Amino acid sequence: MMNKGKVFLVGAGPGDLKLITVKGMDAITKADVILYDRLLNPQLLMQAKENCEFIYSGKLPDRHILRQETINRLLVEKALEGKIVVRLKGGDPSVFGRVGEEAEELALNEIEYEIVPGITSGIAAAAYAGIPVTHRNYAGSFAVVTAHDQSADGKPSINWAGLAQGVDTIAFYMGIKNLPFICENLIANGKPSETPVILIQWGTYGRQKTLEGTLATIAELAKEQQFLNPAITLVGEIVKLREKLNWFEKKPMYGRQILLARSGVTESRIANKLRDLGADVIEFPKMKAKKERAELPNLSEYIDILFSSPESVDDFFALLKEEKLDIRSIPRNVYGASSKSIAKLAQFGIMASNMPNDIDPNQLLIIGEKNIEQVYENAHYFYTHEMIIDENYFPIYNRLFEDAAIESVIIPSSTAFTTMMTAAKKMNMDPVSFLKEKMLYCMGKKSSNATSKLTNEQITIPEKPTADELLHMMISQGEELTR
Structure with a gap:
């Protein structure tokens, strides 16, 4: 009889690739099967070993890809096949991640498992917006609260009086739909209507977006600006600290969403530097x-x-x-x-x-x-x-492209350009549309010549074909655009 495998219930962190734990990344690299959710950064899957099986189990507000019972059953089935299975969730698996239900199922079937904590978005998104969730002058208590439940109307049934009167900083998860309900209940139960509130969308990503208001105004502001999930709603006086401590959004490449054409498998120095400067970077395609x-x-x-x-x-x-x-x-x-x-x-x-x-x-x-x-x-x-282009990652790239709004493309070489266009065609994307209205950066004449044969978009070439020169040029252009 084949030996049973093992399941790791892993928190992937809030989005920034470097915020996953060392133990979480170790589990990803060893996995034979990964069941992953919507709210994690799909680029973490690029670290999986060749021929790892990916199963998307993400949930969207209007539909469920896989029911929880099916996920539980798959974890057991794959482990019984002797495989190392990773259940990869955004944030921390114990914070509204249903890890308890999955662990119970594994224990019932005598499957060995480990729970690997992750950084939860209620703390991380707040920190990246310049807000510590506790501070001895502002907040000595902090609570995380689900903003919807399994009731017919999806409105959470919680101790509103205790929350409004007993907690200084409150983080509501995925609460945009129920924002009017949340604000009304907090005010009705004693929270002052002028209490500061901030909404943080895509927290810790380069595309992080924030919206500030008060309990009296935030619901209407969110409606006017069509603010959507995934987002954290942070309530409390501590939100005022953002004016002093907002560090992430001051990075020189913050807000930039960039595609880097790839033709190799080694780690990209350019991509790492761009992320350190605050940009979102998608390296495409995945090669093997x-x-x-x-x-x-x-x-x-x-x-x-x-x-x-x-x-x-x-x-x-x-x-x-x-x-x-x-x-x-x-x-x-x-x-x-x-x-x-x-x-x-x-x-x-x-x-x-x-x-x-x-x-x-x-x-x-x-x-x-x-x-x-x-x-x-x-x-x-x-x-x-x-x-060779690894087509196993095409569904993952589809998800990346859906969530991102790429505005710039970096093309390091003519080979990288050809490889990128081949992958785009294989994914049924029109190459010309793929590059349309994007800022194109080529590292030299060969890559520029190859690119110009396909598109009329303006191409920029750094004076020297180095990563530092390219980054300096992109930062300078970004500063000019925001003036």
């Missing part, structure tokens, strides 16, 4: 490397060796080890096609550099992926892998 199992050539025949990518470095040294070849058999002149490749070579003790222009291609061995552009006609090529 299909290994090529060819026999290594006789390395002693070459004077120079060029590695086209960090992935090719890893694959090459793995082959050296597999074939029990001495590292000293590598040609004396070693080059990297990019700073990432050079940095990767340094990890193996090889101090490489950029390749000079006067190389004799007849004595040059290029190590790289199968679809690499063959710049040197007479050079010899050894393919370590082939980069």
Whole structure:
């Protein structure tokens, strides 16, 4: 009989990719199956191992994708198949996440499980709006409250008097629909009508949006501005601190929603920097490397060796080890096609550099992926892998594109552009419409030429093809747009 698997009930945090716990990320990387909700950042799933099964179990206000009973049953079934299963929820699974019901079902079926806490949005969204939920001068108590329940009208039945008179800071989850009901009950039970209120939509994302008012005004303001969920409603005098402490929305790239074209699998320095500066970044498409199992050539025949990518470095040294070849058999002149490749070579003790222009291609061995552009006609090529678009992630990208409003596209190379357009076509998106009315940033002439063949949109190229130069230019343009 097959051994039972294990289930991890994981809180994914509120949206910022870096707010997931180390233990939560560890569970994602080990999972065979992930059941995920709507209110987490789908880009966390990009960290899953190849061939992980994704099951969308998200709930929308007007419909349920999977009923809770079905989710419970799937957790048990997948674990009984001997798999590591992750139930991934936005925020913390114990805060309105039904983790109790799921844990009960697993315990009943004697399935091993762990609950991995996450940062709940009532605290995180408030912090990213510049509001600590407690402060010794403003609030010594804090409560999280569901803004809807399972009754026929969905209006929560709670101790309004105790809440209004006994709690300083109140965070209502997903309360936009019932906002008039909430405000009326708090006022009727003793909360002053001038009590400050803030609505925080998409908290901790670059697209975070806020709306301030009071218990007397916020419902009408939300209706006028068509403010929608997902949002937290924060009530209390502590909201006044936002004027002093609003830090996140002052970041230079706050509010920017950017698509970064990808053609590789290594971590993107540009994407990380943009997120640190406050932007939302979608890296598209997700790639995977299909290994090529060819026999290594006789390395002693070459004077120079060029590695086209960090992935090719890893694959090459793995082959050296597999074939029990001495590292000293590598040609004396070693080059990297990019700073990432050079940095990767340094990890193996090889101090490489950029390749000079006067190389004799007849004595040059290029190590790289199968679809690499063959710049040197007479050079010899050894393919370590082939980069393939991972279509398993297309449903996840559909969700990302639905929620985001992308206004800028960064195209690092002509290969990245071609790969992005191929993926868009596979997802039944029109490539021209995909780029329409977006700010396009190309890292050089090759990527610019490839892009201009498909679109008439204006293309901007930084003076130097570096991440720092690109970011400086984008920040400057953003400042001009907001003046």
